[in-house]
Amino acid sequence: MQFLRKIDTFNKNSRKFITYFSFGNRNHKNIFKPLHISNLLVMDKDNNLMQEKFVIDKEDVNELLRSFMKKYVVFAPVEKKHGVSFQKIDDEKNLCLSYTSTTTPPKKVLYPYKEKLFSFDLSKSEFFESKDNKKTIIFGIHPCDVNAILQLDEFFSNSMEDVYYTARRENLIIFAINCNHAGENCFCSSLGTGPFLEKGYDLLLTDIGEKYLLEVGSDKGKDLIQGNEFREATDDEIEKKREVEEKALREFKKFVDFDSLKNILEEKYTDEIWEEVAEEGTDNSFPCLSCASCSLVCPTCYCYEVFDYIDISLEKGSRFRELDSCQLLEYAEVAGGNFRQGRKERLRHWMMCKFGFAAAGESSKCVGCGRCIEACPAGIDITEVARRLGERNG
Amino acid sequence: MKEMDNPYAPNMAVIKEIIKETPDTNTYVLCLKEKKFNFRAGQFVMLSLFGVGEAAISICSAPAPSKEFALTFRKVGMVTDAIFNLKEGDKVWVRGPYGNGWPIEKIEGKDLLLVVGGCGCGSFRSLLMHIFMDRERYGNVEILYGTRTPADQIYAYEHEKWRSMPGVRLLRTVEKKDGQKWDEHIGLVTSLFPFIKTKPDDSVVFTCGPEIMMKFVGLELIKKGFSEEQIYLSMERRMRCGIGKCGHCQMGTKYVCKDGPVFCYSEVKKLPDNLISEV
Numbered sequence: 001m002q003f004l005r006k007i008d009t010f011n012k013n014s015r016k017f018i019t020y021f022s023f024g025n026r027n028h029k030n031i032f033k034p035l036h037i038s039n040l041l042v043m044d045k046d047n048n049l050m051q052e053k054f055v056i057d058k059e060d061v062n063e064l065l066r067s068f069m070k071k072y073v074v075f076a077p078v079e080k081k082h083g084v085s086f087q088k089i090d091d092e093k094n095l096c097l098s099y100t101s102t103t104t105p106p107k108k109v110l111y112p113y114k115e116k117l118f119s120f121d122l123s124k125s126e127f128f129e130s131k132d133n134k135k136t137i138i139f140g141i142h143p144c145d146v147n148a149i150l151q152l153d154e155f156f157s158n159s160m161e162d163v164y165y166t167a168r169r170e171n172l173i174i175f176a177i178n179c180n181h182a183g184e185n186c187f188c189s190s191l192g193t194g195p196f197l198e199k200g201y202d203l204l205l206t207d208i209g210e211k212y213l214l215e216v217g218s219d220k221g222k223d224l225i226q227g228n229e230f231r232e233a234t235d236d237e238i239e240k241k242r243e244v245e246e247k248a249l250r251e252f253k254k255f256v257d258f259d260s261l262k263n264i265l266e267e268k269y270t271d272e273i274w275e276e277v278a279e280e281g282t283d284n285s286f287p288c289l290s291c292a293s294c295s296l297v298c299p300t301c302y303c304y305e306v307f308d309y310i311d312i313s314l315e316k317g318s319r320f321r322e323l324d325s326c327q328l329l330e331y332a333e334v335a336g337g338n339f340r341q342g343r344k345e346r347l348r349h350w351m352m353c354k355f356g357f358a359a360a361g362e363s364s365k366c367v368g369c370g371r372c373i374e375a376c377p378a379g380i381d382i383t384e385v386a387r388r389l390g391e392r393n394g
Numbered sequence: 395m396k397e398m399d400n401p402y403a404p405n406m407a408v409i410k411e412i413i414k415e416t417p418d419t420n421t422y423v424l425c426l427k428e429k430k431f432n433f434r435a436g437q438f439v440m441l442s443l444f445g446v447g448e449a450a451i452s453i454c455s456a457p458a459p460s461k462e463f464a465l466t467f468r469k470v471g472m473v474t475d476a477i478f479n480l481k482e483g484d485k486v487w488v489r490g491p492y493g494n495g496w497p498i499e500k501i502e503g504k505d506l507l508l509v510v511g512g513c514g515c516g517s518f519r520s521l522l523m524h525i526f527m528d529r530e531r532y533g534n535v536e537i538l539y540g541t542r543t544p545a546d547q548i549y550a551y552e553h554e555k556w557r558s559m560p561g562v563r564l565l566r567t568v569e570k571k572d573g574q575k576w577d578e579h580i581g582l583v584t585s586l587f588p589f590i591k592t593k594p595d596d597s598v599v600f601t602c603g604p605e606i607m608m609k610f611v612g613l614e615l616i617k618k619g620f621s622e623e624q625i626y627l628s629m630e631r632r633m634r635c636g637i638g639k640c641g642h643c644q645m646g647t648k649y650v651c652k653d654g655p656v657f658c659y660s661e662v663k664k665l666p667d668n669l670i671s672e673v
Contacts, residue, residue, distance in 0.1 A: 120444040122444055129403060304641070321634075349644070353644075
C-alpha cells in the first residue's frame with residue numbers, strides 16, 4: 001500500500017480547488033511520517049484514489065452515531081441554552097447537525113484548555129507522565145474547524161513533536177459535515193478552508209436535500225463504517241453536492257485577502273489602525289477590552305502557560321499547561337518589563353498571527369470561522385481590519 | 395511510564411558546586427544524572443524545580459560534551475528565588491539545550507568585538523571558552539564589559555586569566571564605584587567605544603545584556619562604521635517551553651527560543667515588540 005498526501009490549493013480567480021499529490025508536506029520542511037491518517041488518502045493497487053461515495057438516509061446518521069458510541073468516545077455538536085457546543089455525547093437525540101458555528105472551537109478535544117503534563121513526587125525525586133489515548137470520534141465538525149486541526153497537526157508535529165497532542169490526534173477520527181449555509185460572520189470561502197471540505201477527513205457528510213452524501217477519506221473512515229450496507233452515490237447525487245456548494249458559496253457576506261498583506265507586513269506594524277482599533281474605537285467597534293475572548297474561541301490559537309501545583313502534603317504535585325492568550329497583559333512580561341505593554345501591540349500581535357505572519361507561520365493562521373467576531377464584546381471585526389489595511393496600501 | 399521522546403520531560407541534575415558571583419548572582423555547576431549533554435555556546439536550558447516552575451537560563455560553561463555544565467543567573471523570579479535557597483547536593487531538573495547559539499562560524503579568522511552588560515547573561519563566557527579551546531581559528535577578541543558597580547562584575551576571578559590570553563583585550567566599566575575599589579573606566583558600556591581597537595572591516599560584533607543597552611550598542615557602533623549585518627544580539631524573553639510551542643517569546647514572525655536567542659541586528663530591526671526596532 002502506498003501513502004500519498006493530497007494537497008489542495010485554492011485558486012482565488014477561478015474560485016476552485018486545484019488538487020495534486022505529493023510525498024511530504026507543502027513546505028517539504030519535515031520528513032513525512034504517516035502519523036495523521038486523516039491527511040492521507042489510500043491508493044488501490046492500480047494507484048487509483050479509493051474515494052468511495054455513498055448515499056445514506058438522514059435517520060441512518062443516528063444509527064451510525066449509536067454504533068460509534070458503543071466503542072468510542074464521541075464528541076458532537078449539542079445544543080445548549082446559549083448556543084451549540086462540542087460535547088461528549090451519549091445519546092444521539094442530543095445531536096444538533098444543523099448548527100452554523102459552535103461558541104468554542106473543537107480544538108479542546110485534541111488540546112484541552114487545561115491538561116496535566118506530568119505529576120511528580122518530591123520525596124522520591126521522580127516524575128510520572130500522563131497521557132490519555134482513548135479512541136475518539138469528532139462528529140459533525142465543519143470544514144473550517146477541520147482545516148484548523150490540520151494546521152495544529154503541522155504545528156504540533158513539526159521538529160519538536162508535542163506528544164500530548166499527537167497521541168490524541170492518532171486516536172482521533174474526523175467525521176466532518178460540509179456547510180450548506182454561511183453564517184453572518186463566516187469568511188472561510190476567502191481562505192480556502194470551506195464551506196466544503198477537500199481534505200483532512202476520515203468521513204464526510206453533505207446534506208443533499210432528502211439524503212446525505214457520505215464520502216470516505218481514509219482507511220480509518222472506511223473501517224469505521226464497515227458492515228453497513230450503503231448504496232453507492234449516483235452521478236446525479238454527486239452533481240447535487242456541487243450545486244449545494246455553489247449555493248452555499250453565494251451566501252457569504254464577508255471576504256478577506258490576507259495574502260496580499262504579506263508584502264506590506266513591515267510597514268503595517270506602525271500603521272495607525274492599531275491605535276484606532278485598540279485604543280480609540282472605530283465607526284463599527286469599541287476599543288479593545290483585552291479580554292482575550294478572540295483567542296479563546298479561535299480554533300488555531302495554541303499558546304499556553306505552564307503551572308506547577310503542589311498538593312497539601314507538599315510532597316506530590318503536577319505540572320499543568322493551560323491555554324493562554326497574547327491579549328492578556330502578563331503574556332509578554334519579562335523580568336523588569338513587558339514587550340507588549342499596550343493593547344495596541346497585543347491586538348496587532350494577535351491579528352498579525354491570524355493573518356499568518358507570526359512565528360508559527362501558517363499554522364496559526366485564521367480559517368475564517370468568524371468566532372472572534374461573534375465573541376468580541378467590543379465588536380472588533382478582523383475582516384474589517386484586514387480590508388482597511390489592504391486599502392491603505394493603495 | 396517514562397518516555398524519552400517527550401520534549402517536556404526534564405532530566406534530573408545535581409548541584410555540584412555553587413559559586414557566589416555577586417550579591418544577587420550565583421553560578422551553579424550541575425551534573426546530569428543520566429545522559430551526557432552537548433551544546434553550542436549561546437544556547438540555553440529550561441531549568442526547573444518541581445512545585446515552583448521552569449525558567450530559561452543560558453549556559454555559561456565550555457561547550458564540550460560532558461555530564462557537567464554551569465549556569466549563571468540572577469535571583470529575579472520565582473524559579474531563581476527558589477533555587478537560591480538550595481545547597482550543593484540538591485536536585486534540580488533540566489531539559490535542553492535549546493536555541494541557535496552564537497554564530498561561531500561567522501567569526502572564524504575574524505576579529506570579535508564582544509559587548510556585554512549586566513550580570514544576568516552568562517552565554518558570553520561559554521563563547522570565550524569555545525574560542526580559547528581553539529584559539530588559532532579566531533582573530534583578536536576585544537571584550538567590553540559593563541556593570542552597575544564593581545561588585546556586580548561576574549566571573550571577576552577569571553578576568554585576569556582572560557586578559558593573559560593571546561590577542562584578548564578586556565575593557566571593563568562600571569556605572570558607579572559605589573564606594574568600592576575600582577581603578578578602571580566609569581560610565582556606560584557605550585562610553586568605552588572611543589577606546590575600541592576593533593576595526594569595522596573583517597570583524598563581527600556579539601552583544602548580550604539588557605535590551606536597552608543592546609539598542610544603544612547597535613546605534614553607536616553603526617555610527618562608528620559597523621554595519622547592521624555584522625552585529626549579533628542575544629535576546630531574552632520569558633519562555634514556557636523553549637521549543638517553539640507555548641508562544642510567549644514570539645517577536646513577530648520569530649520565536650526567540652527556536653529562531654534565536656541570537657539574532658542579527660538587521661533582522662531584529664524588522665521585527666516588532668522589542669526595543670531595538672521600537673515598533
